[in-house]
Amino acid sequence: MSVPAGQHTVRRHNLALVLGEVAGPEPLSRAAVAARTGLTRGTVSSLVEELIAAGLVTELAAARGGPGRPASPLRLDPRGPAGLGLEVGVDTVGACVVDLTGAVRAQRTVVSDHRDDDPDAALARLTALADDLVAETGLPIAGATVALPGVVGPAGVLERAPNLPRWVDVAVGDALSTRLHGLPVRAGNEADLAALAERWAGGPSDAVVVSGGIGVGAGILLDGALFAGGGGRAGEIGHVVVEPDGQACHCGGRGCLETVAGLEALAAGRPEAVGAAGRALGIALTGAVHLLDVPAVVLGGSYPGCGPPLLDAVRAELTARVFSRAGVEVRFSTLGPEAALRGAATAVVQGVLADPGALIVRA
Amino acid sequence: MSVPAGQHTVRRHNLALVLGEVAGPEPLSRAAVAARTGLTRGTVSSLVEELIAAGLVTELAAARGGPGRPASPLRLDPRGPAGLGLEVGVDTVGACVVDLTGAVRAQRTVVSDHRDDDPDAALARLTALADDLVAETGLPIAGATVALPGVVGPAGVLERAPNLPRWVDVAVGDALSTRLHGLPVRAGNEADLAALAERWAGGPSDAVVVSGGIGVGAGILLDGALFAGGGGRAGEIGHVVVEPDGQACHCGGRGCLETVAGLEALAAGRPEAVGAAGRALGIALTGAVHLLDVPAVVLGGSYPGCGPPLLDAVRAELTARVFSRAGVEVRFSTLGPEAALRGAATAVVQGVLADPGALIVRA
Numbered sequence: 001m002s003v004p005a006g007q008h009t010v011r012r013h014n015l016a017l018v019l020g021e022v023a024g025p026e027p028l029s030r031a032a033v034a035a036r037t038g039l040t041r042g043t044v045s046s047l048v049e050e051l052i053a054a055g056l057v058t059e060l061a062a063a064r065g066g067p068g069r070p071a072s073p074l075r076l077d078p079r080g081p082a083g084l085g086l087e088v089g090v091d092t093v094g095a096c097v098v099d100l101t102g103a104v105r106a107q108r109t110v111v112s113d114h115r116d117d118d119p120d121a122a123l124a125r126l127t128a129l130a131d132d133l134v135a136e137t138g139l140p141i142a143g144a145t146v147a148l149p150g151v152v153g154p155a156g157v158l159e160r161a162p163n164l165p166r167w168v169d170v171a172v173g174d175a176l177s178t179r180l181h182g183l184p185v186r187a188g189n190e191a192d193l194a195a196l197a198e199r200w201a202g203g204p205s206d207a208v209v210v211s212g213g214i215g216v217g218a219g220i221l222l223d224g225a226l227f228a229g230g231g232g233r234a235g236e237i238g239h240v241v242v243e244p245d246g247q248a249c250h251c252g253g254r255g256c257l258e259t260v261a262g263l264e265a266l267a268a269g270r271p272e273a274v275g276a277a278g279r280a281l282g283i284a285l286t287g288a289v290h291l292l293d294v295p296a297v298v299l300g301g302s303y304p305g306c307g308p309p310l311l312d313a314v315r316a317e318l319t320a321r322v323f324s325r326a327g328v329e330v331r332f333s334t335l336g337p338e339a340a341l342r343g344a345a346t347a348v349v350q351g352v353l354a355d356p357g358a359l360i361v362r363a
Numbered sequence: 364m365s366v367p368a369g370q371h372t373v374r375r376h377n378l379a380l381v382l383g384e385v386a387g388p389e390p391l392s393r394a395a396v397a398a399r400t401g402l403t404r405g406t407v408s409s410l411v412e413e414l415i416a417a418g419l420v421t422e423l424a425a426a427r428g429g430p431g432r433p434a435s436p437l438r439l440d441p442r443g444p445a446g447l448g449l450e451v452g453v454d455t456v457g458a459c460v461v462d463l464t465g466a467v468r469a470q471r472t473v474v475s476d477h478r479d480d481d482p483d484a485a486l487a488r489l490t491a492l493a494d495d496l497v498a499e500t501g502l503p504i505a506g507a508t509v510a511l512p513g514v515v516g517p518a519g520v521l522e523r524a525p526n527l528p529r530w531v532d533v534a535v536g537d538a539l540s541t542r543l544h545g546l547p548v549r550a551g552n553e554a555d556l557a558a559l560a561e562r563w564a565g566g567p568s569d570a571v572v573v574s575g576g577i578g579v580g581a582g583i584l585l586d587g588a589l590f591a592g593g594g595g596r597a598g599e600i601g602h603v604v605v606e607p608d609g610q611a612c613h614c615g616g617r618g619c620l621e622t623v624a625g626l627e628a629l630a631a632g633r634p635e636a637v638g639a640a641g642r643a644l645g646i647a648l649t650g651a652v653h654l655l656d657v658p659a660v661v662l663g664g665s666y667p668g669c670g671p672p673l674l675d676a677v678r679a680e681l682t683a684r685v686f687s688r689a690g691v692e693v694r695f696s697t698l699g700p701e702a703a704l705r706g707a708a709t710a711v712v713q714g715v716l717a718d719p720g721a722l723i724v725r726a
Contacts (some may be wrong), residue, residue, distance in 0.1 A: 159688070160686070160688070162686065206593035206594070218654075220654070222592070223593075228656075229585070229654070229656030229657065230569035230585055230586075230655060230656045230657040230658060231569070231657075231658065232656065233656045233687070234654060234655055235654060236653035236654065236686075237653065237654060239649070239684075239685075239686060240649070240650035240653055241646045241649050241650060242604075242607065244605065244606070244642075251686040252683075252684075253684040253685075253686065254683070254684070279607075283604045284650070286602070286603070286604050286616070287603035287647070287650045287651075288650075290600065291581075291583070291592070291597060291598060291599065291600060291650070291651055291655065292593060292597055292654065292655075293591075293592030293593045293594045293596040293599075294593040294594075295594065320616065321615075321617070321619075322616075323523065323602060323614040323616065324596070325522070
């Protein structure tokens with residue numbers, strides 16, 4: 001069948017509109033979707049059939065209420081195309097499957113130290129893990145996003161990861177796509193994906209979300225969206241200077257936040273390591289708050305494991321140093337150290353919900 | 364005459380479209396404007412008449428070329444409604460008149476120390492200066508923008524200026540409007556207005572523009588526009604921490620950039636004051652570059668007066684600390700310490716050019 005381009009565009013837009021209503025908190029009948037979108041019932045039925053055929057929408061048992069044909073409430077199909085989240089950490093690989101409804105269906109992270117390792121070996125381990133996990137869930141996979149611990153360029157290339165000296169200009173997205181039988185794979189910075197996960201889990205719309213690990217990064221949320229900065233690589237808070245004459249950093253600089261508040265410094269076990277990390281975080285965040293004018297900070301990754309002493313030290317520093325009258329709200333993430341992995345998988349699902357037509361066309 | 368709202372909107376849009384063409388580098392005839400905008404010659408003529416009547420456009424002497432009616436090239440009218448720039452500095456007040464063509468027609472800054480001073484006295488001095496300057500130029504004034512050395516809220520209120528303890532929540536825009544016989548007066552942060560002035564003078568589209576004075580601030584340009592941050596008060600680089608245990612700052616913090624690179628530290632005349640300021644600027648800018656991913660830095664305000672030793676120190680620090688492969692371009696502003704004043708006046712002119720209909724309706 002050949003129809004004008006304009007009709008394709010309108011149909012694609014309407015598919016997203018209908019799926020968006022179905023994704024809402026309450027199950028809706030076709031009639032209710034028609035009422036909410038302003039589309040005719042005939043159009044809605046045709047679009048719903050297409051979404052059902054693509055495995056995106058399912059009908060619950062019909063509820064017989066008033067007279068006439070019973071209304072079948074529509075829901076996102078938990079057996080439909082799921083999102084695969086992948087992560088290359090400094091010393092781990094992880095995978096996660098999130099279904100269309102946002103539920104985590106499988107998740108696993110295994111130790112795999114990449115500091116002296118060759119990217120190929122790491123990507124082979126990651127692919128094997130992903131294949132296992134996908135097979136366990138038995139779900140079709142719509143696509144994947146991989147979270148990376150460094151600077152990711154616009155084409156999904158890991159340009160540089162200060163803690164992984166052998167990973168320079170590695171086209172991780174393309175390499176994984178090949179290994180995963182042509183599945184579309186996007187790449188993103190792990191802190192950015194963790195920040196999106198915070199947001200999707202109901203977190204603040206304007207915040208610096210710090211991801212603490214061997215490396216320290218941040219995803220910056222402004223008005224609910226990720227702030228890319230001038231060149232798409234914003235948020236490298238780990239290399240904000242907190243001790244001008246401090247320790248040498250893997251990045252080539254000196255006294256970066258990461259040298260005091262990264263996991264290696266924390267694990268070195270000096271008696272006051274947590275206090276020092278909190279103070280350094282507070283100093284770096286003072287700069288971030290003054291430059292970006294954000295009212296909230298979320299500390300994620302490994303930081304929640306440090307407990308109240310870390311939070312207290314960060315808060316004390318910000319209270320003493322930030323001159324914004326409203327103050328800065330600081331809290332721990334509740335998503336755990338796998339926030340980036342979950343954000344990566346959810347990013348795929350969000351992409352399907354935003355444009356189901358792209359998936360249908362590809363199928 | 365009563366016409367539907369839609370027609371008013373279209374006419375207003377078309378007035379801006381025509382004025383935008385007239386403001387271009389080459390004088391254009393009505394016919395050339397019609398060709399470039401796609402409007403009919405009749406519509407263009409009617410809009411041009413309205414712009415001439417409002418004093419925004421003038422016709423140059425007709426150039427008789429081929430056959431038929433000679434073409435009269437159109438230009439912005441240098442006698443038309445001008446922009447008034449005002450500035451309350453820490454120890455100065457200034458005023459500046461920029462005409463529609465962007466030419467500075469009058470500019471004056473006088474000493475007026477506000478550190479222990481009452482806002483009313485300062486605003487009276489500023490208004491007297493502005494009245495004198497406007498009278499000298501003889502130009503009609505379209506509006507004013509006032510540059511302020513502190514945090515300016517959305518309604519044009521100076522919320523806080525760390526160096527002016529008596530200026531807390533002062534509605535400077537409203538107060539000046541009353542003193543200036545109801546002229547519309549907007550207020551902006553001085554570093555933001557200086558950054559816009561850089562951009563309008565052909566500067567980079569993505570940059571941190573630092574304004575050095577008694578206070579130190581920055582305007583952040585992303586994609587040619589001012590970055591407002593989460594709450595509209597972004598760019599307070601003067602209170603990024605560069606010496607965690609350093610000197611107490613007027614803001615209540617400690618070791619802020621301003622304590623090392625503000626004019627008071629520079630004027631204290633320690634032998635290495637310029638080097639220390641450059642190093643501190645480099646440390647704070649390392650954080651800004653990593654957080655915002657900007658490729659360029661412009662040092663303005665009083666900094667160009669420090670000469671090459673300052674520039675060298677900033678560059679050395681950024682080279683040693685920033686891990687972006689592309690590096691960061693650092694240069695001095697060529698606009699002089701009155702960049703904010705000029706930006707304030709030009710902001711008014713840019714507003715008239717973007718929406719001449721607003722001015723015409725008001726008149």
